[in-house]
Amino acid sequence: MYDLIIVGAGPAGITAGIYAARKRMDFLVVTQDIGGQAALSWDIENYIGYQFITGMELVKKFREHLEQFKVGIKEGEQVNLISRYKDTILIETDKGNYESRTVVIASGRKPRRLGVDGEDGFKNRGVTYCATCDGPLFAGRDVAVIGGGNSALDAVLQLSKISGRIYLIDAAPQLRADPVMVEKAEKSGNVFIYNNTMVERIFGEKFVQGISVSRSGRTEDLDVQGVFIEIGSFPSSGFVNDVAKNDTGEILVNCRNETSVPGIFAAGDVTDVPAKQIIVACGEGAKAVLSAFEYNNKHA
Amino acid sequence: MYDLIIVGAGPAGITAGIYAARKRMDFLVVTQDIGGQAALSWDIENYIGYQFITGMELVKKFREHLEQFKVGIKEGEQVNLISRYKDTILIETDKGNYESRTVVIASGRKPRRLGVDGEDGFKNRGVTYCATCDGPLFAGRDVAVIGGGNSALDAVLQLSKISGRIYLIDAAPQLRADPVMVEKAEKSGNVFIYNNTMVERIFGEKFVQGISVSRSGRTEDLDVQGVFIEIGSFPSSGFVNDVAKNDTGEILVNCRNETSVPGIFAAGDVTDVPAKQIIVACGEGAKAVLSAFEYNNKHA
Numbered sequence: 001m002y003d004l005i006i007v008g009a010g011p012a013g014i015t016a017g018i019y020a021a022r023k024r025m026d027f028l029v030v031t032q033d034i035g036g037q038a039a040l041s042w043d044i045e046n047y048i049g050y051q052f053i054t055g056m057e058l059v060k061k062f063r064e065h066l067e068q069f070k071v072g073i074k075e076g077e078q079v080n081l082i083s084r085y086k087d088t089i090l091i092e093t094d095k096g097n098y099e100s101r102t103v104v105i106a107s108g109r110k111p112r113r114l115g116v117d118g119e120d121g122f123k124n125r126g127v128t129y130c131a132t133c134d135g136p137l138f139a140g141r142d143v144a145v146i147g148g149g150n151s152a153l154d155a156v157l158q159l160s161k162i163s164g165r166i167y168l169i170d171a172a173p174q175l176r177a178d179p180v181m182v183e184k185a186e187k188s189g190n191v192f193i194y195n196n197t198m199v200e201r202i203f204g205e206k207f208v209q210g211i212s213v214s215r216s217g218r219t220e221d222l223d224v225q226g227v228f229i230e231i232g233s234f235p236s237s238g239f240v241n242d243v244a245k246n247d248t249g250e251i252l253v254n255c256r257n258e259t260s261v262p263g264i265f266a267a268g269d270v271t272d273v274p275a276k277q278i279i280v281a282c283g284e285g286a287k288a289v290l291s292a293f294e295y296n297n298k299h300a
Numbered sequence: 301m302y303d304l305i306i307v308g309a310g311p312a313g314i315t316a317g318i319y320a321a322r323k324r325m326d327f328l329v330v331t332q333d334i335g336g337q338a339a340l341s342w343d344i345e346n347y348i349g350y351q352f353i354t355g356m357e358l359v360k361k362f363r364e365h366l367e368q369f370k371v372g373i374k375e376g377e378q379v380n381l382i383s384r385y386k387d388t389i390l391i392e393t394d395k396g397n398y399e400s401r402t403v404v405i406a407s408g409r410k411p412r413r414l415g416v417d418g419e420d421g422f423k424n425r426g427v428t429y430c431a432t433c434d435g436p437l438f439a440g441r442d443v444a445v446i447g448g449g450n451s452a453l454d455a456v457l458q459l460s461k462i463s464g465r466i467y468l469i470d471a472a473p474q475l476r477a478d479p480v481m482v483e484k485a486e487k488s489g490n491v492f493i494y495n496n497t498m499v500e501r502i503f504g505e506k507f508v509q510g511i512s513v514s515r516s517g518r519t520e521d522l523d524v525q526g527v528f529i530e531i532g533s534f535p536s537s538g539f540v541n542d543v544a545k546n547d548t549g550e551i552l553v554n555c556r557n558e559t560s561v562p563g564i565f566a567a568g569d570v571t572d573v574p575a576k577q578i579i580v581a582c583g584e585g586a587k588a589v590l591s592a593f594e595y596n597n598k599h600a
Binding site for chain 1: 314581582590
């Protein structure tokens with residue numbers, strides 16, 4: 001029986017791990033990967049204390065910070081079900097079962113699919129959900145980025161240094177990203193912004209050769225070799241049924257990161273806290289563990 | 301009329317400033333100092349991404365991060381009153397008045413007084429509230445640290461490298477600091493822990509020469525040249541009367557950092573969020589500004 005199991009190892013989960021280690025809790029981190037969505041960001045300029053750092057570098061620092069403690073990390077392990085039985089939280093994974101007095105769910109989010117013809121067929125043959133991972137494959141090529149929020153603009157800014165023409169295709173009338181990012185994109189010279197524009201399909205032969213887009217009823221084909229889909233994400237909360245969630249599947253938490261089930265806490269992008277930011281996820285991860293620690297003290 | 305005024309420039313206020321700058325808000329930071337209580341910490345090992353950093357170094361990085369933006373910072377300015385009049389927040393300081401559509405209060409906390417004879421008379425003549433600032437003055441001297449939480453242990457660990465004997469005087473039966481800190485103190489060899497012990501008075505001539513302590517009715521004098529008072533702190537919230545607070549004066553906030561007054565937000569150690577941690581204050585500062593930004597958009 002563990003004091004705590006942390007599910008996920010993005011910024012919230014890693015911070016939770018560091019706080020749990022400092023509190024000398026008997027705990028385990030169960031996660032599919034290290035770094036979560038933060039690892040996929042290119043330029044991070046709003047993690048306080050680092051004026052400029054890549055997602056990969058920041059995650060490396062986070063990981064090293066966690067690993068200076070002797071922490072049990074089950075990497076590559078997928079949680080299938082979390083439930084409460086009497087005073088015990090049961091965690092079922094694809095590799096085994098655990099029992100714990102508390103859980104912090106910090107499982108983050110996964111990218112949303114666009115849902116058009118060609119998306120699945122050309123996946124990893126031109127269609128990608130991670131500009132950081134796959135951007136370098138498209139050096140000098142023309143590409144499309146689909147979306148209009150911060151993650152789409154982050155992809156555009158990365159690609160603007162690597163690719164040829166970049167078509168930014170946004171269904172909305174106006175971009176929703178931070179103005180500082182939009183200004184950079186506009187200044188880059190190789191970014192073409194299509195507002196009010198829908199992607200109809202992705203086409204090609206073995207690899208992507210283009211996309212069809214429509215605006216005000218007129219359809220146009222754009223020659224691109226890469227399609228970066230950045231239209232948001234959904235919370236990875238399917239493995240826990242008993243806790244209250246909102247319409248989009250985000251786990252509801254109060255200011256102490258308690259969920260509707262005693263002993264189950266949640267932190268970071270999987271929750272209904274509106275600010276999906278690395279620095280916020282870190283703060284929430286710390287708060288969740290301090291709440292779990294207090295919970296264990298009260299239920300000793 | 302500003303979009304936003306941020307009161308305070310500790311971790312919450314600085315993060316708020318960085319987020320406000322990135323959102324291109326027209327804003328001002330009004331603060332007595334830069335860094336707040338974080339600047340007074342010696343070893344910081346739980347700001348994620350820095351395995352080990354001093355408070356002063358971290359605050360320097362925070363400040364540089366903020367100052368890369370062209371931010372108006374009114375340093376050394378004290379806020380006397382914040383109130384709402386119609387849709388405007390009025391901020392009265394010792395140097396002038398400002399009007400803003402929103403305010404983020406991030407004014408942090410101030411050290412609590414012990415309330416014994418000699419405390420005021422020997423202030424800065426042996427009595428101090430900041431081990432980081434004043435520790436080096438007591439190289440090789442015997443000192444007392446009063447308290448039993450993380451800030452007391454932080455003081456002890458700093459002083460253990462500098463001072464002679466260190467008496468840790470705690471009124472409670474057991475220390476409340478993180479076990480990792482207590483273990484280090486116990487290993488240091490020059491720390492003597494007095495549990496269940498009250499300070500009766502601080503005595504000396506021109507400078508501190510000792511303290512009288514009592515345990516189970518028995519009084520004892522300890523020869524010390526320095527007295528570090530680390531018994532907690534209280535929120536700097538006296539300048540705002542209209543917002544709801546708890547018994548200790550902390551400003552009540554919801555998960556979006558809204559206070560009871562529309563347009564007034566709060567973040568960090570001045571609020572009732574229980575985790576008084578740098579990483580948490582940063583996350584809260586970011587959330588507060590994103591809420592203020594949204595508020596302005598809705599009340600344009």
